[in-house]
Amino acid sequence: MTDKYKFLKLLEQRVLWLSCWMIHNANHIRENIDGLKVGGHQASSASIVSIMTALYFDILKPEDRVAVKPHASPVFHAIQYLAGLQTKEKIQNFRGFGGAQSYPSRTKDIDDVDISTGSVGLGVAMTSFMSLIQDYISQKKFTKNIPQGRMIALVGDAELDEGNVYECLQEGWKHNLRNVWWIIDYNRQSLDGVVHEGLSDRISAVFGAFGWNLVLLKYGKLQQEAFKEPGGEKLKKWIDDCPNQLYSALIFEGGASFKDRLLDDIGDQGIVASLINKRSDDEILDLMANLGGHCVATLSETFGSIKDDKPTAFIAYTIKGWGTPLAGHKDNHSGLMTKLQMETFKSKFGIATGSEWNSFADEKENIELDLRLKNLPFQVAKHRKFKSKNITIDEIVSIKEIKTSTQNAFGKILDQYAKNNSEFSNRIITTSPDVSVSTNLGSWVNRTGLFSRDDSSDTFRDRKIPSAQKWIFSPNGQHIELGIAEMNLFLLLGAAGLSHELFGERLFPIGTVYDPFIARGLDAMNYACYQDARFMIVGTPSGISLAPEGGAHQSIGTPLIGISQPGLLSFEPAFADELAIIMHYGFNYMQNDDGGSIYLRLSTRVIDQPVRTINKELQNNIIKGAYWLKEPGPNPETILVFQGVVAHDVIQSAGFLGDKYKDIGVLAITSSDCLFHEWKQKSLSYNNDIEKSHLEDLLKKVPQSTKIITVLDGHPMTLAWIGGIYGHKIVPLGVDQFGQTGAINDLYSEFKIDTESICQIGFNQNKR
Numbered sequence: 001m002t003d004k005y006k007f008l009k010l011l012e013q014r015v016l017w018l019s020c021w022m023i024h025n026a027n028h029i030r031e032n033i034d035g036l037k038v039g040g041h042q043a044s045s046a047s048i049v050s051i052m053t054a055l056y057f058d059i060l061k062p063e064d065r066v067a068v069k070p071h072a073s074p075v076f077h078a079i080q081y082l083a084g085l086q087t088k089e090k091i092q093n094f095r096g097f098g099g100a101q102s103y104p105s106r107t108k109d110i111d112d113v114d115i116s117t118g119s120v121g122l123g124v125a126m127t128s129f130m131s132l133i134q135d136y137i138s139q140k141k142f143t144k145n146i147p148q149g150r151m152i153a154l155v156g157d158a159e160l161d162e163g164n165v166y167e168c169l170q171e172g173w174k175h176n177l178r179n180v181w182w183i184i185d186y187n188r189q190s191l192d193g194v195v196h197e198g199l200s201d202r203i204s205a206v207f208g209a210f211g212w213n214l215v216l217l218k219y220g221k222l223q224q225e226a227f228k229e230p231g232g233e234k235l236k237k238w239i240d241d242c243p244n245q246l247y248s249a250l251i252f253e254g255g256a257s258f259k260d261r262l263l264d265d266i267g268d269q270g271i272v273a274s275l276i277n278k279r280s281d282d283e284i285l286d287l288m289a290n291l292g293g294h295c296v297a298t299l300s301e302t303f304g305s306i307k308d309d310k311p312t313a314f315i316a317y318t319i320k321g322w323g324t325p326l327a328g329h330k331d332n333h334s335g336l337m338t339k340l341q342m343e344t345f346k347s348k349f350g351i352a353t354g355s356e357w358n359s360f361a362d363e364k365e366n367i368e369l370d371l372r373l374k375n376l377p378f379q380v381a382k383h384r385k386f387k388s389k390n391i392t393i394d395e396i397v398s399i400k401e402i403k404t405s406t407q408n409a410f411g412k413i414l415d416q417y418a419k420n421n422s423e424f425s426n427r428i429i430t431t432s433p434d435v436s437v438s439t440n441l442g443s444w445v446n447r448t449g450l451f452s453r454d455d456s457s458d459t460f461r462d463r464k465i466p467s468a469q470k471w472i473f474s475p476n477g478q479h480i481e482l483g484i485a486e487m488n489l490f491l492l493l494g495a496a497g498l499s500h501e502l503f504g505e506r507l508f509p510i511g512t513v514y515d516p517f518i519a520r521g522l523d524a525m526n527y528a529c530y531q532d533a534r535f536m537i538v539g540t541p542s543g544i545s546l547a548p549e550g551g552a553h554q555s556i557g558t559p560l561i562g563i564s565q566p567g568l569l570s571f572e573p574a575f576a577d578e579l580a581i582i583m584h585y586g587f588n589y590m591q592n593d594d595g596g597s598i599y600l601r602l603s604t605r606v607i608d609q610p611v612r613t614i615n616k617e618l619q620n621n622i623i624k625g626a627y628w629l630k631e632p633g634p635n636p637e638t639i640l641v642f643q644g645v646v647a648h649d650v651i652q653s654a655g656f657l658g659d660k661y662k663d664i665g666v667l668a669i670t671s672s673d674c675l676f677h678e679w680k681q682k683s684l685s686y687n688n689d690i691e692k693s694h695l696e697d698l699l700k701k702v703p704q705s706t707k708i709i710t711v712l713d714g715h716p717m718t719l720a721w722i723g724g725i726y727g728h729k730i731v732p733l734g735v736d737q738f739g740q741t742g743a744i745n746d747l748y749s750e751f752k753i754d755t756e757s758i759c760q761i762g763f764n765q766n767k768r
Contacts, residue, residue, distance in 0.1 A: 004058070008296040010369065011082070012053040014360070016323050017349045018078035019045045021356050022094045024342050030096065038095050040102075043321035043332035044071035047187040047293070048154060051316055052079060054299035055152070055183075057373060062381035063149030065130060065502065067115035067123035069156045069185060070103040077104075080111040082359050082370075083379045092357065106498075106531045112383045114502070116531045119523055121162025122491065124182060126527075127151035128172045128311075129488070129495035130502065131179045132480070135453055137505050139475035142426060146503060148309070152181040160184070160203060164524065167485040173210045174483065176453065178309040185293065187320035200315055213312040217302055220295030222287050231271035238266050239288075251289060251319055251328030255281030258288050289327070293318035388500035390591045391427060391508075394420050396584045399576035401609055406602040406645070407540045409576035411440030413583055414510075418447040424508070424587070429496055431480045432512045433489045439512035439540050441479065449477035486521030489513055490537075494528030497535035497590075497597065508536070508587055514546075515539030515601060516555035529567030529597060534590040536583075537568075540602035543713030544739040544747040545645050551738040555601075559643070559718040562599050563673045570599040570673040572712070574647035575609055578622050578670055585623045603645035603713070605744065624694040625674035630654060632665025636706050638762050641719060643669040643712040646753055650711050653758035660763075667698065672718050679725060696725055704728060707765045711753055731761060 023040030032038065052072065056079050060066070068076045077100045080086035086100065090110060093099025101109050103118035115130075117123035131151040137143050159165065172180070186200065200216075207214050219227070219236075227236045239247075250258045259281055267273040279287065292298050293316030306312055321327035325341045337345060346356070355362070360370035373379060397413045417425040429451075430441055452473035482488050489511050495502075496509035518525065518539050528535065544554045562570025569589065573579045579600070586598035610629075614622075621627035629651070632639050638661055642650040647668065654666045669675065679693040692700070699722075702708075709731045710719035716734030723730035735751045748754035752761070 002297075005297045005300070007369070007372065008053055008057060008300065011057050011373065012050055012296055013349060014082065015053055015075060015078045016046060016049045017345075017351060018081065018091070018357075019049065019074035020324060020337065020342075020345065021351075022074045022078065022091050022100075024337060025092060025356075026094045026096065027336050028339055028342070030092075039334060040074055040095060040336075041071040041334065042074075042324060042336060043326045043329075044069075044156065044187075045074045046322045046324050046327070047318040047320045048072045048185045049075055049322070050294045050296050051154065051183055051185065051299060051318075052076070054296050054303060055154075056083075056378065057376060058296075058300045059303045060152075060378040061147075061149065062378055062384055063147045064378075065114040065127070065149055065151050067117055067127050067151075067153045068104050069123070069154045069159065070117045070120060071156065072154060072185075073101065073103050073117075076113075077109075077111060082373060084359075084361070084374055085382060086111050088357050088359075112385075114384075116527070118530075119527050120156065120159045121165050122487075122524055122527045124153040124155050124159060124162075125164050125168035125487070125491050126495060127153045127182070128168050128177055128180055129492045130498075131177060132172075132175055132492070133495045133499055133507075134179065134503060136429065136451055136480070136496075137499060137503050137507070139451075139453065140426070140505075142423065143505055148179055150179050150181055152183065155182050155184045157184055157186045157199070157203075164485075164487040164491075166206070167483075167488055168491070169206070169210045171483060171485065171488050172311065175480075177311050180311040181306075181314065182312075183314045183316060185318050186315050187293075187318040187322075203313075203315060207313040211311075213306075213308075213310050215302060215306075215312060215314045217292030217298060217314055217316040219292050219298070219317075220290035221297050222290035222295070224298075226275065226287055229275050231266075231269065231273075231275040234266050234269060234272045235262075235275060238262065245330070247288075248319070248328040248330060251285070252326075253328075255283070255285035255288075259284045289319055289322060291317040291319060294322055385501045386504035388504055388506040391424050391506055393584055393587045394422050394424050397580045399580060399609075401576065403606050403608055404576050405604050405606045406573055406576065406579050406600075407440050407604050408606070409579050410538060410540065410583075410600070410602055411443055412576075413580055414441070415443040415447065418444055426478075427506060428508045428510060429478055429480065430510045430512070431482055431489060431492050431496075433482045433486055433517075434484045435512065435514060436479065436481060439514070439538065441512055445471055445479045448479060449474055450479050450481055451475070451477035486513060486517050487524045490521040490524035490528050493535040493537065494524070494531060494533040497528060497533030498531060500534075506591065508590065509534075510536045510538065512538045512540065514553060514555075515542035515558050516553055518555070518558055518561065522561070525568070526565065529565060532567060532596070534595065534597055536586055536590065536598045536600065538600045538602060540600075541604040542572075542601045543603065543645070544735055544751065545603050545605040545713050545744055547739075547742050547744045547747045550741040554735075554739040555714065556735050556738070557715050558601060559672065559712065559714040562601065563676055563718065565599075567596045568599050569596055569671070570601065571671045572601040572644040572714075573622075573670050574607070574642070574644055574668060577609070577612070577614055581614070581619055581622050582670065601644065601714075605645045605648075607645060607648040621694070622670050623674075625671035625678075626667055626669045626695060626698055628665060628698065629668040630664070630666040632702060632706075633663025636663035636665050636702060637661045638707050638709060638765060639665040639667060639702060640758070640762075641667040641669060641708055641710045641722060643672060643719060644714070646711045646713050646748075649748065649753060649755045649758060652755040653762065656755070656759045657762045665702070669712075669719065676721060695722065699726055699728075702726070702728065707731065709733060709758065709762060709765070711758060713753065731765060733758065733761070 326332040360366040456473040589595040716732035720732040
């Protein structure tokens with residue numbers, strides 16, 4: 001064994017120890033007040049120790065990025081601790097409040113986390129979209145000359161059950177994916193058992209179908225040497241033919257059981273019996289456990305041999321619980337070593353009591369080893385989060401139309417930005433899952449083009465066939481068209497929305513999708529927000545206003561998603577001028593240290609636009625979330641509160657109701673999200689003199705006896721909470737049942753958000 005592999009082997013053993021001890025301490029030693037099992041997945045961590053050791057201490061370059069499988073978090077923290085990027089206090093408090101996180105987190109861990117994981121499968125697919133964004137940035141004139149890195153996913157074999165992984169593979173094929181490695185920890189066990197036989201062949205076929213390189217890491221050096229001995233071919237065939245469950249069970253039972261079984265099955269052939277019998281029970285166990293995924297020499301040589309940029313999948317055969325007393329048992333996923341087992345494990349590694357948490361820096365005899373590992377190129381780079389300068393946003397776009405929809409206005413605003421050809425507009429990147437035209441991105445794409453690493457012509461244009469879509473593929477394009485997979489949409493937005501930290505260049509990602517289908521990508525949207533990715537998602541068309549399309553295309557609960565999703569600020573403007581102001585604010589918000597992503601809920605319904613000049617106060621109120629469209633008089637019996645496209649019906653209703661109730665007021669809500677969270681935050685203060693929230697300030701002039709009717713094309717709970725501010729009676733109008741096909745008037749009437757229903761309710765309420 002060369003000096004390098006001895007070095008890696010020492011690191012591997014220390015990483016295995018620290019990761020297991022970290023979990024043991026959290027479950028058996030640290031005080032546990034609430035009595036809940038802390039957990040930590042010792043077995044799932046152990047299976048990938050060798051792979052991560054070879055990567056982090058031999059292969060990775062600073063420009064490479066890694067998504068670590070969720071259950072390998074303790075291994076990741078141990079590696080970061082040895083590299084000086086994690087503290088002893090944090091790993092001692094693993095899975096405790098303020099400690100190292102259960103799953104690597106960009107925002108909550110102090111380690112050098114490239115990609116948060118936790119929701120299985122998403123970190124895997126994220127690497128493909130990060131590679132696409134890396135290619136996108138490298139083609140742009142504003143980019144720095146940054147080296148191209150590999151986007152690497154460490155994948156649990158059971159993660160390949162997740163459907164989004166295969167959606168991602170297809171999208172990668174469409175975009176000529178490169179610089180991606182997926183390293184599959186093929187321990188053949190999942191949460192509750194052992195995976196089906198032949199899964200490796202199925203996995204191989206899938207990757208081959210999408211044009212990936214496939215590399216099998218099945219045998220370690222010990223096994224490869226044994227195969228060269230007389231009888232070695234028979235041993236190799238037995239290993240290849242052995243069912244997963246039997247192999248796992250024999251690993252758990254130990255070397256003696258393995259030897260007996262081998263002798264029973266193939267030992268009648270003298271040369272094989274000699275090969276087996278000349279090894280002790282422990283040596284047999286070491287040999288049979290020396291799969292490709294547990295041999296740092298094999299791993300290092302194989303990873304280092306890949307020189308091209310073609311996407312590559314490595315199937316690394318491993319043993320769940322490798323090197324621990326839990327190895328191979330089918331129940332080991334959430335199993336924990338007992339205190340007695342840990343004492344034996346501790347002796348195996350020669351760990352003295354009191355030195356359990358030692359890094360190499362704590363040991364005089366290992367100071368040179370510590371210096372060597374900390375001077376590796378990847379470790380020298382330390383935390384690799386870039387910072388990007390803030391970009392000046394173009395002026396607010398003015399939309400001068402008497403009648404329009406917010407969806408149409410969105411397209412015109414983007415079209416104007418494209419005409420500006422400014423630094424800001426050149427950094428906008430748009431994407432959509434096959435609905436670019438129907439979400440009004442058509443004009444933008446006509447001006448900016450579709451992104452591809454290579455130029456390609458528009459055959460329809462070349463053949464002089466008339467088409468409204470003049471879409472050219474080129475490296476200069478600013479739109480990435482996706483297939484119909486909303487998970488891919490949000491993963492791409494997440495990757496683009498982290499470009500300033502991953503690649504040092506700010507992008508302004510905008511994704512459009514039919515509003516009801518936001519729910520189809522909700523897991524990936526939450527995942528992107530959890531990483532603090534910055535993007536703008538435009539849900540349009542929305543609500544039952546998309547009447548002829550029927551209930552499957554009519555969103556109901558999305559305004560509540562907007563309120564409840566951390567890291568996402570939602571707006572639902574009624575008018576084009578509001579939208580222009582909100583988009584301008586949103587692009588700045590996406591750059592703020594305490595900012596986040598933006599969600600715009602828009603509509604295809606064309607309504608009359610107010611003729612007005614927006615002063616600074618009104619502009620600020622639009623951004624804060626509400627303003628008086630019609631100020632109430634001193635003694636209103638009713639006020640109408642609305643959000644979004646129902647403005648048309650509410651304004652008409654106010655006119656009819658106003659004939660009888662002169663002091664009626666109309667409050668326009670642009671963001672129930674902004675209003676709720678500001679009110680909630682200020683309500684938590686014990687200081688009675690604290691400044692009131694914006695909505696409190698707006699409603700303070702409304703007597704408590706006044707009835708409030710809230711209206712929106714969405715779930716009525718979105719605005720119903722407003723009655724809790726001062727104790728007003730609320731009549732919440734909205735949609736809480738599936739719609740159907742029809743005309744807008746028919747559906748609005750059915751759900752009582754039309755003018756006639758609002759008026760009738762208003763008159764009836766004031767009779768009580």
